[in-house]
Amino acid sequence: MRNEWILDKNHLSYWLRQLRKERELVGPLLNGGKDIVFRTVEQIHEIVLDLPASLPSPKEFLLPQYEPMLRLDIPGGEPGVHYRAQPVSPDACVKGSRAGRVYDLAERRRRIVFGVRPCDVSAVRLLDRFFLEGYRDPYYEQRRMNTLMVTIACNNPDPTCFCIGLGTGPYLDGGFDIQLTDLGNRYFVQAASAEGVRTVKATSFLFRRPGKADHDDQYEVILSAKARFRKRISLESPRGMILAGRIKDDFWQRVAARCFECGGCVYECPLCTCFTVTDRRYHGGIERARLWDTCLFKGFTRMAGGVLPNEKRMLRTKRWYYHKLIHYPEVLGGFGCVGCGRCTLTCPGKIDMAAIATAMKGLDLDGATAVVGKGRQVGIGEVMRRPKPEETGAGPEGEG
Amino acid sequence: MSLVPQTATLVEKRYLDPQHSLFRFVFDDEGVRESFSFSPGQFVMLSIFGVGEAPISITSGPDEKGFVELCVRQAGRVTGALHALEENATVGLRGPYGNGYPVDVMEGGNLLIVAGGLGIAPLRSLIRYVLYRRDRFREVGIGYGARNPESVLFSGEMQNLVARTDIKCILSVDSVPEACRWDGHVGRVTEIIDRINMPIEGTSVAVCGPPVFYKFVLEKLLSLGYSKGSIYMSLERRMECGLGKCGHCVVGHKYTCIEGPIFTYWDAINLPEIF
Secondary structure, rough: OOEEEEEEEEHHHHHHHHHHHHEEEEEEEOOOOEEEEEEEEEOOOOOOOOOOOOOOHHHHHOOOOOEEEEEEEEOOOOOOOOOOOOOOOOOOOOEOOOOOOOEEEOOOOOOEEEEOHHHHHHHHHHHHHHHHOOOOHHHHHHHHHOEEEEEEEOOOOOOOHHHOOOOOOOOOOOOEEEEEEOOOOOOEEEEHHHHHHHHHHHHEEEOOOOOHHHHHHHHHHHHHHOOOOOOOOOHHHHHHHHOOOOOOOOHHHHHHOOOOOHHHHHHHHHHHEEEEEEEEEOOOEEEEEEEOOOOHHHHHHHOOOHHHHOOHHHHHHHHHHHHHHHHHHHHHHOOOOOOOOOHHOOOOOOOOHHHHHHHHOOOOOOOOOEEOOOOOOEHHHHHOOOOOOOOOOOOOOOOO | OOOOOEEEEEEEEEEEEEOOOEEEEEOOOHHHHHHOOOOOOEEEEEEEEOEEEEEEEOOOOOOOOOOEEEEEEEEOOOHHHHHHHOOOOOOOOOOOOOOOOOOOOOOOOOEEEEEEEEHHHHHHHHHHHHHHHHHHHEEEEEEEEEEOHHHHOOOHHHHHHHHHHOEEEEEEEOOOOOOOOOOOEEHHHHHHHHHHHHOOOOOEEEEEOOOOHHHHHHHHHHHHOOOOEEEEEEOOOOOOOOOOOOOEEEEEOEEHHHHHHHHEEEHHHHHHHOO
């Protein structure tokens, strides 16, 4: 029997309440500034279901912006002070004893993240390879093992989305825990992971098996969603152009000239993982934590004595794109981009992945023209602008 | 291997010169003390709790059990705090990390070691490895260059090496102030490579020093005919994890902390940002 069910929409909140009994429920909520953010759900009805496709990535639940790693009690100080609201895990291991104790703070809280996008699930699959191959990162591993993701497939991709060209969305055939497809009055539910199947089966009385009409409806919804994509961007051709040596440094020079070094793309990117480690003192001890860091910042590679191997901004900008387009596929077997379009929304210089991939084809960024498609000349403003909602069909971003 | 360090005690602090000291650490945990093993060229992450963590090359030999020695220059936040520590202070150590020198490749052949300044720190570990099993190497040559006689690190040990007959060791300084006595060579490091006069065939070369030193030494070695694949250099990068995750040490798509810090010159010329 295939792991497919139908969930009536009226049963959704009841289902979520059942899920919450076992795990902390995290979902998209409106915060005070009217932004949609993933937070712990207190009231089920506050979950925002009418979501833009590019809501924040759930990476913060696997690699938090600030993650305590260890705590050292100093004898004579006050041990066990809770520096943050997060509890020290009760089975935290004790390493070393002579000068106080070093606690390993890997978080073991069980969590369910509701409303994740398929592109982000694709990103998590690459993150799994990155964090769990070679050295197994214990902090990531603990969080990953304890996190169940309920994906909502994208019926309404944003104008900035281009997962369709990368095969990372808007629907997934596998690799998710649970995937919901909105069919109007009901959800088409698919479970792929063992934990996902178990979770659905634990509340099987809420679900029914899908019939032919359900399958047909899902197929139709998928087709119409796929037709809605405005951007048809492949990253294969930019990669090929770089590897063929057709992208010279002056191209990156012009990209770098528009980089504000704000780090927005990195923080928003579901596949950016660089972190920095910092020690903080508080009365009674020391806490060591890791924080998100950005290779676009000048100080990222600063060594003792002030040596900066990556002093030129051009080298840093180039490195970010090389990492995503060249090194990720070589090392992890997939692009370091899932087409979520968040950098397009964030970048004030408009040198996001989609813009760069498009500009490369014209080999022009700040110059007068870029060649797109069959010799058609378009101005740079046209290439780099943000698509307006009323536009339909392949614009200048199209494959041509 | 873990991101959580083991606590260790600073048992000895040996003053070398105003900027450099040799620190000897003993792990607090008896099991770790006995099981800790490494190969020359590897490094540890040193934690000064409350200040931070830094990657430091191991300076002691892999056969010296029970302790770890690090030769550290006072250069930044963590190393500054380390120099301020008194004996019996507690630090954190984790590792060893990195690939280390390919001693299995080097054994059976000739070995030329060229160090400049603090570059002797990881190479001292290799020298000690060689001294412990001298019979496994054919000819061994060591060239060590420093600014002036006072900045020669481990001068007593180095003088002992110069006195040995089974190793050709030459020390060199750029200049000698008037008040100093100096028996070694005065001039460029590249000149002592000529004087050591190692065979080209079957020789591995281990080089470590500041960037300008690399530039001249590599030029010299290539002009003598050493192959790029036989020259091993040790790269220095900022690191925050040592395990290939934090991203700070990435050069091209290689993580210095796991695929390095020892690279052959052949590998290094294909990496961006190095020269």
